[in-house]
Amino acid sequence: MDLDQNVVVIDNYEELAGRPGFAPSLSFHPQGDRKFGSVVAPYRFRDTIACGIKSCHTQHMKGYLITTSDGLETGIGIDCGRKHFGVHFTRQKKQIDDAVQRKRRIDTVMRAVQEIPAYLVTVTELKRDYQHLTDLKRRFMDVVGVRVFAELKERADRGNTLITKSVPMTKSEAEAHFATTNRKKGDRKDWPEKEVPVAKLDGLEFIRTKFTDMLVTNLIKPLERFAATKPGDAEKMRPRALYNEAKWIGKVPGDIAKAREVIRAGNAFFTSENLMKLVHLEVDIQPLGPMLQDLREAERLLAADQSQPDA
Numbered sequence: 273m274d275l276d277q278n279v280v281v282i283d284n285y286e287e288l289a290g291r292p293g294f295a296p297s298l299s300f301h302p303q304g305d306r307k308f309g310s311v312v313a314p315y316r317f318r319d320t321i322a323c324g325i326k327s328c329h330t331q332h333m334k335g336y337l338i339t340t341s342d343g344l345e346t347g348i349g350i351d352c353g354r355k356h357f358g359v360h361f362t363r364q365k366k367q368i369d370d371a372v373q374r375k376r377r378i379d380t381v382m383r384a385v386q387e388i389p390a391y392l393v394t395v396t397e398l399k400r401d402y403q404h405l406t407d408l409k410r411r412f413m414d415v416v417g418v419r420v421f422a423e424l425k426e427r428a429d430r431g432n433t434l435i436t437k438s439v440p441m442t443k444s445e446a447e448a449h450f451a452t453t454n455r456k457k458g459d460r461k462d463w464p465e466k467e468v469p470v471a472k473l474d475g476l477e478f479i480r481t482k483f484t485d486m487l488v489t490n491l492i493k494p495l496e497r498f499a500a501t502k503p504g505d506a507e508k509m510r511p512r513a514l515y516n517e518a519k520w521i522g523k524v525p526g527d528i529a530k531a532r533e534v535i536r537a538g539n540a541f542f543t544s545e546n547l548m549k550l551v552h553l554e555v556d557i558q559p560l561g562p563m564l565q566d567l568r569e570a571e572r573l574l575a576a577d578q579s580q581p582d583a
């Protein structure tokens with residue numbers, strides 16, 4: 273049996289009932305002479321229908337269209353074939369299920385082949401944006417030094433975007449503090465302090481993400497390899513290869529969305545306003561001067577560009 277041929281697709285009950293020779297209810301051996309013929313196709317409906325085996329009539333949404341020994345057709349519940357017709361049914365069901373699944377995967381791969389040019393344009397843009405951000409990151413690291421960068425990375429790993437500073441508690445806050453801790457009012461320790469937020473760092477996720485792996489390993493390389501696929505190739509693929517291809521393709525849109533998110537974070541991190549917040553982390557801003565200058569210039573150009581009507 274050629275698995276790619278003659279996969280029957282049934283989307284609703286009308287299509288099932290409209291087939292020549294279809295009968296909603298039939299008696300089978302031992303209630304009569306009629307026997308199971310073969311499995312035609314699986315189906316899955318929104319509403320339930322009764323199983324076509326007269327002695328069963330179980331309501332079901334998922335089932336199989338089958339033929340009979342006297343050339344009729346009916347629909348039976350998903351578990352009914354095994355129960356009523358045994359291994360003869362089960363073996364055929366597996367073949368049909370495999371064929372349907374293979375057709376679905378071929379369709380997925382062929383659709384993706386059409387999408388490739390658009391995917392490649394997107395990924396090339398992401399690569400360019402990422403290269404730009406990587407250059408900024410390298411420059412930034414050179415200027416702020418290893419210690420500050422490591423501190424930022426640690427914050428990124430913990431998702432700690434808030435910069436705080438310590439200030440003395442108010443009188444009533446201190447009262448509450450004395451009441452709930454082992455501090456005593458009038459003890460010889462310093463007046464209690466509390467942390468208050470002073471700034472929130474944007475785009476810190478960019479520092480954390482292993483973006484190169486994500487973009488190059490998950491997207492660019494496989495897409496370039498896949499770009500060599502022609503529409504007819506999917507039908508020739510072996511089941512395992514087809515499975516892997518369909519699975520990988522299914523993940524592409526999600527991976528592109530993730531990559532976009534990282535670029536967005538990088539752009540949010542490398543703004544003059546965001547980098548100025550590092551003052552609160554006792555980072556020496558002075559050496560960052562030229563970089564801030566360049567960022568401000570780029571921001572000014574971008575703003576001017578966006579306020580201009582399309583040329």
Ligand SMILES: [Zn+2]
Nearest residue numbers: 323328349352
């Ligand atoms: Zn049944």
